[in-house]
Structures are given as C-alpha cells and as structure tokens.
Amino acid sequence: MFWLIAATMILVTLALMVPVLLRRNPALAKAAELDLQVYKDQLAEVERDVARGVLPQEDAKAVRLEVSRRILAADKRSQLEDVAQGAGRGMNIGLSLVIAAFLGVGSYGLYVSLGVPNLPDQPLAGRIEAAKQARDNRPNQEMAEASAPPLEREVAPEYVELVQKLRDVLKTRQNDVNGFRLLANHEARLGNFTAARLAQQRVLDVLGDKAGEQDYTDLAEIMVVAAGGYVSPQAEQALALAIRLDPKSHRARYYSGLTLAQNGRPDIAYRMWQGLLDEGPKDAPWIPLIQAQIGSVARAAGISVANSNAPGPTAEDVKNAQEMSEEDRQDMIRTMVAGLSERLAREGGSPSEWARLIRAYGVLGETGKANTIWSEAKEKFDADPKALKLLHEAARAAEVSR
Numbered sequence: 001m002f003w004l005i006a007a008t009m010i011l012v013t014l015a016l017m018v019p020v021l022l023r024r025n026p027a028l029a030k031a032a033e034l035d036l037q038v039y040k041d042q043l044a045e046v047e048r049d050v051a052r053g054v055l056p057q058e059d060a061k062a063v064r065l066e067v068s069r070r071i072l073a074a075d076k077r078s079q080l081e082d083v084a085q086g087a088g089r090g091m092n093i094g095l096s097l098v099i100a101a102f103l104g105v106g107s108y109g110l111y112v113s114l115g116v117p118n119l120p121d122q123p124l125a126g127r128i129e130a131a132k133q134a135r136d137n138r139p140n141q142e143m144a145e146a147s148a149p150p151l152e153r154e155v156a157p158e159y160v161e162l163v164q165k166l167r168d169v170l171k172t173r174q175n176d177v178n179g180f181r182l183l184a185n186h187e188a189r190l191g192n193f194t195a196a197r198l199a200q201q202r203v204l205d206v207l208g209d210k211a212g213e214q215d216y217t218d219l220a221e222i223m224v225v226a227a228g229g230y231v232s233p234q235a236e237q238a239l240a241l242a243i244r245l246d247p248k249s250h251r252a253r254y255y256s257g258l259t260l261a262q263n264g265r266p267d268i269a270y271r272m273w274q275g276l277l278d279e280g281p282k283d284a285p286w287i288p289l290i291q292a293q294i295g296s297v298a299r300a301a302g303i304s305v306a307n308s309n310a311p312g313p314t315a316e317d318v319k320n321a322q323e324m325s326e327e328d329r330q331d332m333i334r335t336m337v338a339g340l341s342e343r344l345a346r347e348g349g350s351p352s353e354w355a356r357l358i359r360a361y362g363v364l365g366e367t368g369k370a371n372t373i374w375s376e377a378k379e380k381f382d383a384d385p386k387a388l389k390l391l392h393e394a395a396r397a398a399e400v401s402r
Contacts, residue, residue: 040071138263141234144227145194153191154368163190175206184222185399189367193226216242217252224255225365231259250276254286261293266300273297283352283394285359292336337364341373351387354380355394362398371400 046063049055055063139147163186170179180202187196200219204211216238223235231239236259242252253272260269273290280287337360344353354377361370374395381387395401 043068139230139232141197141223141227141232144230144232145197148226148228148230150191153189155190160190163187174202177203177206180206181218184218188222188225188365191365193222196222197226213242213246213249213252216245217249217255220255221251224258229258231255231262235259250279250284250286254290257290257297258293261297261300266297267303270294270297270301270303283355283359283390285356285363285397288337288340288356288360289363337361341369345376348380351377351381351384351390355390358391358394358398358400362394362400367398367400370395370398374398374400 043064046055046060050057050060163183166179166183166186170176170183173179180199184196184199184203187193187199197219200215200222204215204219207215220231220235220238220242223238224231227235235255239252239256239259242249243256246252253276257269257272257276260266260272273294276286277290277294337357340353340357340360343349344357354373358370358373358377361367361373374391377391378388381391392401
C-alpha cells in the first residue's frame with residue numbers, strides 16, 4: 001500500500017510539471033507572427049491611402065519596398081524561432097525524464113536509507129493504545145528497586161555511625177517530620193534509596209493533608225533514583241499529587257516528562273521539557289539533564305530540532321539512544337555532565353556554567369564531585385562577589401555548603 005501511494009504521488013507530481021515544461025511559450029511563438037500581421041496591415045493601409053489620393057504613387061512605392069523588406073526579415077525570424085522552439089521542446093522532454101528518474105530513484109533511496117521498508121503500518125490510535133497498555137502493565141516500585149543496579153559509594157565510617165544514631169532516635173519519635181526528612185536525605189547519600197523512600201513516605205504519612213508539593217516531589221525523586229532512573233506507577237502518582245498542588249513545579253514537571261518519554265508519549269514529553277528549557281533559569285539542575293535527553297525524545301516523537309545550547313549528544317548519540325536501556329541512558333546523562341566538567345576544567349567557563357555543574361552533580365547524588373567543583377569554583381572566582389553568590393546558591397542546592 002505504501003509503495004502504491006508513493007508511486008501515485010510521483011505520477012501526480014509529474015502530471016502537473018511535465019505539461020508546463022512542454023508547453024510552447026506563447027510570447028516566443030507569436031512574436032514573429034504578430035510582426036508579419038502588422039506589416040501586412042501596413043501594406044493594406046498604403047493601398048487605401050493611394051486609392052483616396054492621400055499618398056502619391058512615388059511615396060507609396062518606397063513604403064511598399066520598405067514594408068516588404070521587413071516582411072521578409074520577419075518571416076526569416078519566424079523560421080528561426082520555430083527551430084529554437086523545437087530544440088527547447090526537446091530539452092524540456094529530456095529534463096522531464098531526468099526529473100521523473102530523480103523523483104523515483106531518489107525517493108526510493110531516501111526511504112530505504114531513513115525508513116523501515118518492512119515495518120507494518122502503525123496508526124496513531126494503535127500506538128497510543130499500545131503505549132497505554134505498556135504503561136498500565138509496567139513494573140511497580142518494589143520490582144524496579146529489586147532489579148536496579150546498586151550504587152556503590154565511599155563514605156566515612158563516622159558518617160555511617162551518625163546516620164545509625166539518627167535511625168535509633170527516630171524509632172522512638174515516629175512523628176518527627178524534620179527528623180525523617182533528614183533521615184531520607186542521609187539514607188539517599190549513603191545509597192540506601194529504599195530506606196530513603198520509606199523515610200520520606202513516613203514524612204507524608206505524618207503530614208497527611210498538610211504535605212506540600214516539595215514533599216511529594218522529593219518522594220518521587222527518591223523513587224526514580226532508587227529504580228535506576230525508571231518512573232514507576234507509584235512515583236507517577238506522587239508526581240501527579242505534586243503538580244496538583246503546584247502546576248508550575250519545575251522538578252515535578254521534569255520527572256513527569258520523563259514518565260511520558262518512557263511510556264510512549266515523547267511528543268508530550270518534548271513539549272513539557274522544551275517549556276522548562278524556555279523558562280529556565282539556565283543554571284537550574286534539571287537543565288543539563290533535559291539537554292542531554294531532549295534530542296532522543298524529539299527524534300522518538302518525529303520532531304526535527306537543533307538545540308544549539310545543548311552540550312550533548314551528537315546525532316550519532318541520539319540515534320544510539322533509541323536502543324538504550326534506561327540504565328544505559330542514565331549512564332549517557334552522566335557522561336554528558338562529565339563532559340561539561342572536563343570542558344570547564346580545560347577551557348574554563350562562566351559562573352553560571354560552574355553553578356550548573358555543581359547542581360547537576362547534586363541531582364545525580366554525586367556530592368563528592370559537587371563539593372570538588374564547588375571548591376575549584378570558589379578559588380577561580382574568589383574576586384567576584386556576584387559569581388560567588390551564584391555558586392554558593394548552587395552549592396547549597398547540592399547540599400555541599402550551608
């Protein structure tokens with residue numbers, strides 16, 4: 001069916017183009033003929049003037065001679081134009097054949113190169129329904145955490161001991177909201193994301209209806225990290241509650257876009273992420289994460305974009321990302337962030353770029369690297385109070401400074 005439609009479109013295009021190419025140019029075809037007619041009318045006018053006695057015979061003879069000479073010249077020009085028209089017509093026929101061959105062979109070659117000839121039809125309604133079924137049947141949070149690769153982190157024994165003391169204290173203080181918030185944060189730093197999720201869930205249980213957007217977004221973020229970058233139905237539910245409380249929440253919208261990208265709606269995810277990129281701020285921690293992924297999301301949605309501000313991925317990276325697992329995709333994100341780090345170390349950059357890198361490492365949970373970048377940035381911009389303020393805000397967001 002596809003090839004029948006494609007062939008029909010090519011034939012229709014040729015049917016519209018070829019007659020135009022083969023049509024004789026009226027301006028060229030009738031120029032000499034019009035001149036001949038004018039000269040013949042002039043001869044008839046001379047005879048009428050002679051008959052009325054207005055024009056003497058001697059003068060009429062001279063006029064007839066001049067007009068006859070022009071008639072001969074016009075007739076000769078008409079013959080040359082006929083030859084030229086014939087040659088042009090032959091060239092147009094050849095051009096028509098070349099265009100027909102180019103359209104046919106070019107279209108076939110382009111489709112074979114960029115398309116998938118053996119892929120069956122995929123109507124939009126069918127794709128949306130398939131995406132819905134996959135979304136409804138995807139693994140829950142516990143299953144995702146069980147299959148997620150462990151994150152190994154080096155932490156000081158003293159820090160582990162302090163966290164254990166916090167755990168022991170909270171066993172007798174089950175309604176201590178701030179305590180469980182603190183525990184969720186420290187469990188995440190230790191890489192104990194399941195424990196961090198349970199601690200954050202306790203925060204929500206205690207707060208009840210008083211829980212805010214940030215509380216639900218924190219829970220969803222911990223769930224996504226615990227599942228290796230996968231957005232489970234439980235995380236999606238937490239994000240929905242967060243957005244209900246604050247529709248403008250940047251973090252909740254970023255993770256909601258990730259949900260859509262993972263569940264067959266990259267078109268909506270692209271629009272959501274592009275809105276976040278447009279809103280900024282440019283040093284927000286979600287900006288480098290979106291920039292690293294929006295190319296692959298756009299390609300999956302069939303959207304042609306060229307984001308000149310994005311530090312990653314190349315066209316080849318985007319193509320390869322379509323076949324990546326979620327674990328590999330997260331590795332790619334980390335690679336892009338590492339690339340920004342290497343560029344700043346090698347070439348330097350603006351304070352906002354250094355701040356962006358600090359925030360990005362904070363979001364990725366790599367607080368050691370965030371702290372290292374924060375230390376380097378302080379030395380680099382120690383004479384610029386405005387830059388230091390921007391960097392300090394980023395360091396606080398990454399929880400490597402007070």
